[in-house]
Amino acid sequence: MKTFSLFLLGIICAGVLVYGNMYWQERTSVSSEEKSTVVTESASEEKVTDNEKDVDSLMGNWPEEAQATFKKTVATGNPYKLAIVGSLALGADENGWSEQVKTELTDTYRDTIEVKIFQYDTTSLTFVNGENVDEVLEYEPQLVLFEPFALNDNSNGVGGENNQESIQIFERKLKEQNEEAVLILQPTHPIAGATYYPMQIEELKEFAEENGIPYVDHWSAWPVDDEEALGELLVDSQEMPSEEGHAVWADYLVEYFINE
Incomplete structure (x- = not known):
């Protein structure tokens, strides 16, 4: 037991x-x-917090209104629309600065941004009063990097005042479609041996400042005081940059839009 x-x-x-x-x-x-x-x-x-901080840092040079709209748009799951608009100086058909900037933007911001290039061989007056401006507006851009055909205007007898009026008309149409849309101005490339053209660009810069329009002054990256060095950055006709000139222009804009 x-x-x-x-x-x-x-x-x-x-x-x-x-x-x-x-x-x-x-x-x-x-x-x-x-x-x-x-x-x-x-x-x-x-990780999400770090990504948000990274984007805030990368967009540090953007206008504050554009930064706010970008974040709001991305939060809805939609891409932010950026349009690059201007003359043949954009070099869109030859891997010019516009294509290089587009590539850098989409590689950096991925599917949160959509970039489209609008290149026209025209003057500012013809652009803003014709079908070209309608094509841009149909895209419904939220940010427009605008090269307002300054060199084309200079070559075709369109004065600086007319150029500025065209900018105002374009901005008004842009705002009527979307009041949160932002316009950024930039000059066409510099040329060697010019007298009136640099004055016209200086007036464009002053116009932007007086009207509160963001202005990207890429001329500071060009050797504007050295005609020989400047000539090497342009094609023979000076109507557009050479391959090296496009690289100078692109590098400046990439640093502006991607603040690393």
Whole structure:
């Protein structure tokens, strides 16, 4: 009888030990899963925060209105629309600065941005009063980088005042379609040996400042005071940049739109 009691007690003790071990393993497993979930969620939240900080930093040079609209648009799951508009100096057909900037923007901001190039061989007056401006507006851009045909105007007898009036008309049409749309002005490339043209560009810069229009002064990256060096950055006719000139223009704009 005593032997049987000891045997029964042994079985009970063994059962308690097995059950206790199974219970402890289960609790340990659950605890690990919970910790893993917490760590994963924390890392995910940290990654999102870091990404937001990265974007804020990259967009540091953008107009504040454009930054705000960009974030609001991306939050809805839609891409932010940026249009590059101007003359043949954009070099869109020959991997010019506009194509290079487009590539850098889409590589950096990925699917949060959509970039389209609108290149026209025209003057500012013809652009703003014809079908070209309608084509741009049909795209519904939220940000427009505008080279307002300054060199074309200079070559075709369109004065600076007319150029500025065309800019105002374009901006008004842009705002009527979308009051949150932002216009950024930039000059056409510099040319060697010019007298009136640099004055016209200076007036364009002053016009932008007086009217609160963001102005990207890429001329500061060109050797404007060295005709020989400047000539090497332009094609023979000076109507557009050479391959090296496009690189100078593109590098300046990439640093503006991607503040690394």
